[in-house]
Amino acid sequence: MPDQISELTTNRLSLYLRYLNELYGKGVRTVSSKVLAEQLGVHAALIRRDLSNFGELGVRGVGYVVEDLRRELRSILGLDRKLGVAIIGAGNLGLALADYPGFRREGFRIVALFDNLQTKVGSVSRGGVAIHDIRDLEEIARREAITIAVIAVPEASAREVVQTVVEAGITAVLNFSPGALRVPPHVKLKSVDLTVSLESLSFYLAREAGRSQNGD
Amino acid sequence: MPDQISELTTNRLSLYLRYLNELYGKGVRTVSSKVLAEQLGVHAALIRRDLSNFGELGVRGVGYVVEDLRRELRSILGLDRKLGVAIIGAGNLGLALADYPGFRREGFRIVALFDNLQTKVGSVSRGGVAIHDIRDLEEIARREAITIAVIAVPEASAREVVQTVVEAGITAVLNFSPGALRVPPHVKLKSVDLTVSLESLSFYLAREAGRSQNGD
DNA sequence: TTTTGTGAAACGCTTCACAGCT
DNA sequence: AGCTGTGAAGCGTTTCACAAAA
Incomplete structure (x- = not known):
């Protein structure tokens, strides 16, 4: 277990947990990194890498057991205490x-x-x-x-x-x-x-505007 | 001028502008990347790199002219139109x-x-x-x-x-x-x-807690 | 001398690709 | 066969260090 986890990773852990809660509510038993990745719009290998920071949480050939991974993530994120x-x-x-x-x-x-x-x-x-x-x-x-x-x-x-x-x-x-x-x-x-956040969006709009009208 | 500016950079541009507005209000005429860096808690070279994406905005040996850089950033961020x-x-x-x-x-x-x-x-x-x-x-x-x-x-x-x-x-x-x-x-x-954002903070607290009490 | 602008090095994060387990 | 866990490659961002300019 590495002793420094980046904030990019912890942010994603929170996203994984949110989706696992949804799956858990639906009674889904297992989920693969591939399916998780498609839902969340990230790469499957990244999910596996993120989770591997905390041990071998998955089962090869099967995927991740929803209930177990959910409990694990809640504990990792410190959400098991109020x-x-x-x-x-x-x-x-x-x-x-x-x-x-x-x-x-x-x-x-x-x-x-x-x-x-x-x-x-x-x-x-x-x-x-x-x-x-x-x-x-x-x-x-x-x-x-x-x-x-x-x-x-x-x-x-x-x-x-x-x-x-x-x-x-x-x-x-x-x-x-x-x-x-x-x-x-x-x-x-x-x-x-x-x-x-808002000014960053404004930058994007300014760029787009300049991009569409090319020297007229 | 590169055709893709990262969001990390645009976020910082907005921070630079905010501080330049403050300096402008105080009547400060020029500012170096070093001073800017100390105030904002980032590395001076990073500020120079960010700004150099948009041309040679500074003056060697002097720094950046507050009024000019402020106007330039407002234009870059598209804040000159409402x-x-x-x-x-x-x-x-x-x-x-x-x-x-x-x-x-x-x-x-x-x-x-x-x-x-x-x-x-x-x-x-x-x-x-x-x-x-x-x-x-x-x-x-x-x-x-x-x-x-x-x-x-x-x-x-x-x-x-x-x-x-x-x-x-x-x-x-x-x-x-x-x-x-x-x-x-x-x-x-x-x-x-x-x-x-909040769960990410919780992760930090969970880690710290585990760190201070070592096997007792 | 001071400070910018920037190649090159360093660093960190993500993706590839596959060994290893079920 | 299917899917994880992970070394190695790839890629993007930051920092170093210095030539160039004022």
Whole structure:
């Protein structure tokens, strides 16, 4: 078992698990890397390579036993225990993320929202997640065993918030705020930059436009 | 100028532009790849390589002229014209995205939300973006020159919605729904999978946990 | 001297192709 | 025969290191 697994691989593991859940629900017993590959739009050898990082999970001549591989992946991804999640920032995005069904489905426990605006503190999201004062983060994080923070605050407060999160002892951060954040080495930071995603698409459109009209 | 630019590069171009905007606001005249690199946490040579794809944008011995590079990047990313964006799905996430300030800032025009639920059609988001019937997408897309669709619908309807979007003549799609989507080759699809992002973090936590407690 | 632009080396990820197991 | 697991090849991205320019 190699000691460093790339993020590209872990992302795909999550995709494999999602499809295995679907197969499991349908009562399918085994699945080959070929079938998995066709469904997910990746190469079969890549799936075998990804899975082989964690042992010999398949059966030669047969494929992968759906129930076993599903259990294995859940364990590899750490989804067999319920992880506590805090959402920082009770703006539009934070509230939407707090109620996002995809987070609850695979064993995450959305414990609370946090904000610094006193007018928001004390109320709840539509789905019933309570909004607390950001100053209570550390206490609640310890009490509720929160290990993941999702940051959805404006760019201006992002740095300060990350600091608060790290000081509260949280070691995994999913960041939706724009801008580069720095965290200590023991903290894992993953950023989803919505503006970057959209501008990247814009680049594609700009290129296509230039490509179709050739010197007229 | 190479004819294929990787998505890794275009994502970084967007980050460079964001920081250049900041420098421009502060009145800074020039910046070196070294300074840029330190701020953004990437290697200086990578920045030079990225930019060199689009010509000789810098000045040897000096660095890059902030105003010029900023203008150049805006043009490269196609942000010098205002692109029309439609958000499909007026749930929590769609509504949050419609009002997301980061989208408006860099020259995108959020034209409308679309949903199939008649109870939502006719109302507006908090920020004032109107919700239309998804059946009117094609007509409105043509009239308002919408070139980008942001998909924020439940997994079950995602496939159908992509089809509708493609038929409406939209050629760039930013997808927030889980699951693999297939689009024709002339359409650019970029997916942000929130569940995958969170599960990837969970993997990191599972690994760390196993690492600290060694056989006790 | 400073800093870019870029061949060449290094690195990492994916695919090929097949031995090995069922 | 069928399908996994994997060494080796292939390919794309990043970093090194330095010539060229200001």
